[in-house]
Amino acid sequence: MSSAFAWIAEWGVSFASLTGGVLTLFVFRRGLPNVAWIVGYLLLLWLVFAVLVELRQPLAESGRRAGRLVVTAADYTIQTLYHGLLLFVLPAYYASATLTSLNVVFLLVLVVLAILATFDPWYRALVHPRPWLGYVFFVVSIFAALNVALPLVGLPPIVALMAGAFVASLAITPVVRRAGGRTWHAALRVTIAMGVVAAALAAVGRAGIPPAPLFMARAALVWDLPDLDAIEALPTTLSVADVKERGLVAYTAIYAPAGLRQSVSHVWRHRGRVIQVVSLAPVLGGRREGYRTYSRKTSFPDDAEGRWSVDVVTASGQLIGRLRFRIVR
DSSP states (O other): OHHHHHHIIIIIHHHHHHHHHHHHHHHSTTOOOOHHHHHHHHHHHHHHHHHHHHHHHHHHHHOOHHHHHHHHHHHHHHHHHHHHHHHHHHHHHHHHOOTTSTTHHHHHHHHHHHHHHHOHHHHHHHTTTOHHHHHHHHHHHHHHHHHHHHHHTTOOHHHHHHHHHHHHHHTTHHHHHHHHTOOHHHHHHHHHHHHHHHHHHHHHTGGGSOOTTOEEEEEEEESOOSOTTSOOOOOSEEEHHHHHHHOEEEEEEEEOOTTOEEOEEEEEEETTEEEEEEEOOOEETTOTTOEEEEEEEOOOOTTOOEEEEEEEEETTOOEEEEEEEEEEO
């Protein structure tokens, strides 16, 4: 009986948290988180993190039981904030990521971190002995949250991406100050330089980050668009004769938060090679069903058979979604 209670105390709460997180992910995967909640989480996380960085060593070296309890409580509070923050933004990344593209890797990283933060025994075994992993948790959580929050107040995804990377670097100023014995001013100079580098790297690697909170609300291939409210999608396997005779239309409805204006393009590819890039009218955020747009292709090459795709990308090159189809004889 005592072993059963010990198991429940060790793992039961973690499994309950995981179940709640998964239900949240699937039930609210299309919803956008409230920016005020994200900001609140971030401020509290940074405050507890900064205080713990400053006080961990003095409290640990004091030898007092009260000091150890304060450190333990602060560690658990930070872990709980990671758990809540990651589960709060994961639905936006889940909706925004394209599972057949590079940007799914970032989603998987967030999922792994969320699972680690959920299971107390794993978190204690992996993160507590490795301070650097705790800093990775911190930086990635700050960056992921800002990357979702900033577009909610009207910043384009690429600007949010770079700003999130810059601010996440600034957030570890207490660590840099403590580790190097620097003054706050000197530590801030270091993290500003780190932030500039991080923002540049984020811009270069933007294709690997989902453009959350943008996502493709609906996508379909059609022969024509007589009525945008009555879309009947074609199958994903089409004949050469049909597409050459009738042409093909890629219809996409893109969801964006209210106040956001984002230029997008349709990139038509055949066997992975770019065939045509169609610039579309900028997406205007706020429409629940998504901002509807389309591109039409009327000419197909003689060797049109094979795999085709239509990538929906932002002006900066972040992938919002992808339509895939095959043309056969």
